[in-house]
Each structure stands twice: as C-alpha cells, then as structure tokens.
C-alpha cells in the first residue's frame with residue numbers, strides 16, 4: 001500500500017477537548033489519516049471505543065493497517081457523515097460520549113494527482129471524496145449553467161471574478177468539454193484580468209476550492225451532521241469541530257450559538273412563553289487555533305479553527 005501521510009491538525013487540542021476516558025464511546029466523523037482516531041483510542045484505554053467514519057475508501061484501508069492492534073475497539077464505517085444519526089445508531093454509538101469533526105480534504109486526497117483536487121497537477125477533473133459518487137467536478141463544469149457556476153465560485157470561493165470565469169468556461173466547453181484540471185486552471189487564469197493574476201495566490205485556487213465544496217456538498221453534509229450530533233450526544237458530552245475556511249466556521253459558530261440560546265421571547269414579555277432552554281454551552285468563545293510551532297511544521301494548520309460545544313446535563 002502506498003504511504004498515507006496526513007499531518008493531523010490540532011491533534012491534542014481537539015482530542016483532549018472531548019475528555020476521553022476508558023469505557024467511553026467516541027465518534028470520529030472524519031477518519032482521514034487516523035491521527036485523531038489513534039489518539040482517541042489511546043486516551044480511552046483500556047475499554048473506550050471509537051466509531052470512525054470517512055467516505056473515502058483509501059482512509060479505511062490505511063486505518064485497518066495502521067490501527068490493526070486496536071480493531072477490537074474500533075468500528076470503521078465508509079459513508080458520508082451526513083448519515084451520522086443512522087450510522088451511530090446502527091453501530092451502537094447513540095448515545096455517545098464525544099464527537100469529532102476535522103473537516104475538508106486530507107493532504108493525501110489533495111496531493112494524489114489522480115484525485116483531481118489540485119490545480120498544481122494536470123489530472124482528470126474529479127474532486128470526489130467518495131469515488132463511488134457519480135457527480136464529479138467534470139460533471140459540474142461541463143453541465144451547470146453560467147449562472148450556477150458563477151454562484152458556486154462566488155458563494156463557495158468568494159471569487160470576485162466569478163461571472164467572467166463562468167462565462168469563459170461556458171464558451172470554452174462549446175468547442176471542447178473539459179477533461180482535466182490543467183485545462184480548467186488555464187481557462188480560469190486567462191479569464192481574470194492580468195493585474196489580478198500577478199498578485200495573491202494561484203488564480204485558480206478559489207475556483208478549485210469552490211468546485212470541491214460543491215462536488216462533495218460539504219456545507220450541506222456539515223449542516224445535517226451537526227443536527228444529528230446534538231441528538232446522539234449523551235448529556236454532558238462534547239462535540240469538537242475543526243474547520244478550515246470561513247464558510248464552514250460560520251455554520252459551526254452559528255449552530256453552536258443557536259444551541260446555547262435560551263429564552264427567545266421579546267424583552268417586554270413579563271414571563272417566558274417560548275419555554276426554550278439552552279441545549280448546552282459553547283466552551284470556546286474564541287476558536288482554538290494552532291500554535292506558531294504547529295503552523296511552522298504544517299502550514300495547513302494556519303487556517304484551522306477548533307470550536308467545542310458541551311451538551312447540557
């Protein structure tokens with residue numbers, strides 16, 4: 001098997017925030033290179049157990065090998081975490097004692113040329129985390145309308161030249177449909193003004209991020225999984241989430257704030273009529289970020305934000 005190398009971000013901070021202990025049941029929704037799962041297993045010895053989910057088969061093949069000594073305490077499920085409620089219930093992890101999400105793609109997915117996530121390599125235009133899924137980046141780029149592409153680039157990539165890029169894609173595909181990341185990167189580069197090309201990151205970076213989010217419906221899956229998390233957590237247990245861009249972080253922050261909110265009656269009501277009580281409390285008023293040392297060792301950690309919520313007793 002080829003080496004599966006992903007440097008785990010905020011490893012200790014994220015896992016210790018769940019306060020794992022022997023006998024506890026923990027869910028890692030994003031197995032990846034299994035760094036967080038391995039630490040969860042270690043800190044919950046001797047009888048804690050972990051349910052680890054990932055939609056990417058390669059992550060499971062790696063974990064089966066890497067964690068072979070712990071398989072009696074580890075349940076692996078290849079699926080989308082949007083089905084968390086059902087997966088946890090089928091595996092006997094509802095209720096559970098802690099849930100972790102380390103969102104986005106792993107370095108392995110990003111760095112494997114043939115997965116088509118990166119503009120750095122010329123490869124088939126793919127970007128599916130779950131290779132069993134039918135919709136790929138190629139499907140979206142060759143079939144969505146100008147307006148749909150533009151919305152994706154603007155909403156998910158905060159790309160200010162979204163319209164120009166979408167039009168350039170639509171006119172280019174009339175002569176020849178897109179097949180590769182290289183072709184797309186080239187069209188994006190040519191579509192933006194020369195001055196904008198000279199500054200900042202690679203001109204295709206935002207478009208590739210946006211397409212990846214759309215192909216994998218990353219924000220939809222997160223929203224559904226968050227709702228399920230609160231339902232399956234045991235009273236007093238925690239959910240910890242590491243996000244890597246503002247779109248994800250906004251969803252996490254707003255959801256936690258909503259859960260922590262009590263009465264929503266207008267202030268002039270003499271007594272509460274809504275009857276709402278907080279579902280728990282936010283433990284991270286400000287998100288936990290990586291130390292300077294971690295960022296130096298792993299630049300990907302620079303944008304990581306960890307937020308933690310504790311369910312009420």
Ligand SMILES: C[S@@+](CC[C@H](N)C(=O)[O-])C[C@H]1O[C@@H](n2cnc3c(N)ncnc32)[C@H](O)[C@@H]1O
Pocket residue numbers: 006007008009029030031032033034035036037053054055056059079080081082102103104105106107129218221222
């Ligand atoms: C950043 S990596 C996780 C790294 C891992 N924590 C570690 O320590 O190595 C994110 C992983 O989550 C998976 N993933 C992302 N969204 C998912 C979803 N909706 N359902 C299941 N897995 C998902 C990706 O396939 C990827 O392997």
